[in-house]
Amino acid sequence: MSDQPISRFPVPKLSELPDDIRELIETVQEKSGFVPNVFLALAHRPDEFRAFFAAHDALMDKSEGLSKAEREMIVVATSATNGCLYCVVAHGAILRIRAKNPLISDQLAGNPAKADLSERERHIIGFALKVAGDSGSIIDEDLDRMRTHGFTDDEVWDIGAIAAFFAMSNRLANLASIRPNDEFYAMARG
Amino acid sequence: MSDQPISRFPVPKLSELPDDIRELIETVQEKSGFVPNVFLALAHRPDEFRAFFAAHDALMDKSEGLSKAEREMIVVATSATNGCLYCVVAHGAILRIRAKNPLISDQLAGNPAKADLSERERHIIGFALKVAGDSGSIIDEDLDRMRTHGFTDDEVWDIGAIAAFFAMSNRLANLASIRPNDEFYAMARG
Amino acid sequence: MSDQPISRFPVPKLSELPDDIRELIETVQEKSGFVPNVFLALAHRPDEFRAFFAAHDALMDKSEGLSKAEREMIVVATSATNGCLYCVVAHGAILRIRAKNPLISDQLAGNPAKADLSERERHIIGFALKVAGDSGSIIDEDLDRMRTHGFTDDEVWDIGAIAAFFAMSNRLANLASIRPNDEFYAMARG
Amino acid sequence: MSDQPISRFPVPKLSELPDDIRELIETVQEKSGFVPNVFLALAHRPDEFRAFFAAHDALMDKSEGLSKAEREMIVVATSATNGCLYCVVAHGAILRIRAKNPLISDQLAGNPAKADLSERERHIIGFALKVAGDSGSIIDEDLDRMRTHGFTDDEVWDIGAIAAFFAMSNRLANLASIRPNDEFYAMARG
């Protein structure tokens, strides 16, 4: 299946890319052993590419407040409600690794209410799904409830901002029909 | 009403901000006569702020393919379906200016099917609303139809990417309940 | 834009109308300076016209219990959920005047949860939106809750009856695609 | 079951009513053998009562264009989607009589797609359900299609206006929880 197109839009060759983007992609490739298709599919728009990954890294590459596994849980659960196959499969693999749990991604994608979550994780996912699915109805009481459950304002922001970022990311991946690399499906299945 | 809070999250003072962000805000203030609240509400997270406006400018500050008015039409129509008051009011003002049309923003926010749109604009808004509301169901035929109506792939990407960016932006504004500046409401009403 | 059709159905000339209807319209014109299009668009059916405005006036032209501004708030909020551009724009203008508030209409149309409302107003709008959107699920407890918040039965009826009347009105305006007069958009913007 | 309340709001005695309303109700009682509860439930608001039945009669008491049975079909089908038990049961009885068909009301209430309808009736119900359920999305093409199927503009208006009137009526009956008279259920079952 690896000869299927990875995007509905042009996919530049590595050699055609601006240096900073090519180097970033080569670094990812070295670390992962392959280039996740989202990097190639967004590269035809260098400025958008740079802003996208800058926003991504600002939200996902830290572990104060929310752990990295919690951040990936938000991605998998909200991406599933948006029907974003790329994000469910790719971040499902990352979540299995981060959470050291081979089951959690399929559970969150299939039905968060059935996932093996702690109370804290359940609140995170509940709030993230409201931001993803019906942000216009968020009221002060929603934030107050999170604070009552022990979340700091910085954590609440992170949950909402990650859900918001992947609202964008899911739509781009669905627009371009970015194909998940075959490698992601079986990764970290334990 | 101008003493209402502009965000549910901390709003830093200009003097506390990193130089580049403070200068960017001061430039906007000089041009507009006031600081749109979204700049202040996002400033508590400098890295996210920088990535957000870099992505925004990459999509909104150009007029090849889609005109600037067409870009703002996408923002107003999709933000209305997401119940994002900030974006409807602020970008409604910008759209009235860009389109030199005092009615178009209220029309698009109220019901795009009743707006005074050209056939081209109607296709833009239709596609953008699908990306905003149900991106998982976009199929190849949706893109083919746009091409048949004369849109280039770059234009289709721009429509989708703007809808995707404001899917994020709307959720952030709804998360923080960013208050539209009073100034926007009456602007360019003709 | 003023040369666009104002209805999908026949629009009679003033001179062709029954005396009582022509006189009513002329009175409105003197007071407002122009004839709101709904009067012209409904006039092709004189009996329906008379019943429509009799029902309208019985609900909207009084200020016992609910104030006139509160009545118009119901109209704007429920009409927005029905995608009725005519009612949102025309009653949006009336509400700005009645409430002496240039922002309230755009807020209610954009997202009632973000509008500057008192607790009382918030209950009014909440109940009206349930009548507008899902009246079949109204249970005794919904009315009891309103009574607990201090509303009389006459007020509860008025809220529900106004939402019900505009459920009809919105559908007629959408059926005929009644065009809001350009004058309404900029009225009372302060 | 006949000792259940017929409304959540005050129900005046016949003797307390204005003469014109009392006489209208007495006439209905003579013709039908009982007083349909909607007359009693709306009588606490005489002006609204008069306008309501004036509008009702203007739309339902004629048989040019749409037959009386077709008019009642619209009522039953749209009232079912609004969960209005009163209108489904009361107008279900009237429709069985008008159409001389003991099955048609339960069919339309249960699932219009399964009802024994002619092509003409199917178009009527399809258009009426769009007005009832999603009037904001009606476009010129919807009306053109009806014209192609042989409907006059007066017929299209009637279909839409009946659906609109019962959008109001259903909401009033649901607001007040008007109880259908027991007599309606078994009427004209053949």
Place this chain on the structure above:
Amino acid sequence: MSDQPISRFPVPKLSELPDDIRELIETVQEKSGFVPNVFLALAHRPDEFRAFFAAHDALMDKSEGLSKAEREMIVVATSATNGCLYCVVAHGAILRIRAKNPLISDQLAGNPAKADLSERERHIIGFALKVAGDSGSIIDEDLDRMRTHGFTDDEVWDIGAIAAFFAMSNRLANLASIRPNDEFYAMARG
């Protein structure tokens, strides 16, 4: 109307059926005076027929815990939300008989919130509708609430399992467009 097809799929003659199925149908015919169409419409698949009625009887032909009337209430209410005309009409007749109540079926089909139900019945229908319409969101607390209202685990299972069985049954009847026998409509109307 009795010459309408009763299924979109082949309907075998009684004489062509395996003995056990033919005998079962003849027994039903003797008891009811006619053959409900579902028996004929499913008979083209003998193994599925046997399993279907075995499952049906295991759930519906007992009265421990839930009464037979309560079981039929679940069928009517959930079938109505699925737009299954066959089940609403056929089981509506059975429910009128079982509950000795000529009104209850039309009430449950029209709007369960308006039906003359005891508190116990209201909880049964509420839980059944959640299983029918959104079973993925059932959480432990839903079952705990039923236990608090006095339901045994066996009763909760029965409610859910009946709703689940008719989720299948409704879909089969809608797939085949099984026509309710004319006899059911007027049965037990009192």
Place this chain on the structure above:
Amino acid sequence: MSDQPISRFPVPKLSELPDDIRELIETVQEKSGFVPNVFLALAHRPDEFRAFFAAHDALMDKSEGLSKAEREMIVVATSATNGCLYCVVAHGAILRIRAKNPLISDQLAGNPAKADLSERERHIIGFALKVAGDSGSIIDEDLDRMRTHGFTDDEVWDIGAIAAFFAMSNRLANLASIRPNDEFYAMARG
């Protein structure tokens, strides 16, 4: 995680079960190496258990018309829309085996529009999803279209009947919160 409860309802011991059910379960265990939890979770109701698996086998254990892989595709796609984690995970594993394709299950569960499907498979899944999600709106034209695409009536029935059976199965699994065995998740990942 294997010490989590596998059902919200009683789970009998193998030794307590009727002989036929115990033997059936032991046979499954020998073939699969473990007992899928659905067998244990349904065993507390022997008659329902027998009817359930009789219906299941009548639909799933044959390969005339639809192949076994096609049958499992229907299960995975429709179970995903019902949020049935058990069926998605367990039948996802079976589908990977039957289709000899390690990717197909996650694709169908994540977004059928993005799955690697042939035209024939796309029609199967489209029809199955309509039966699962909105069977009341199935019209003759839906079946005609399937026939035009080359499907026999027996195949159309099978697609619909499998979707209908799993509408029941998904609701039972969600009612009982049947836990997928850990073994299923990593099975046949290639």
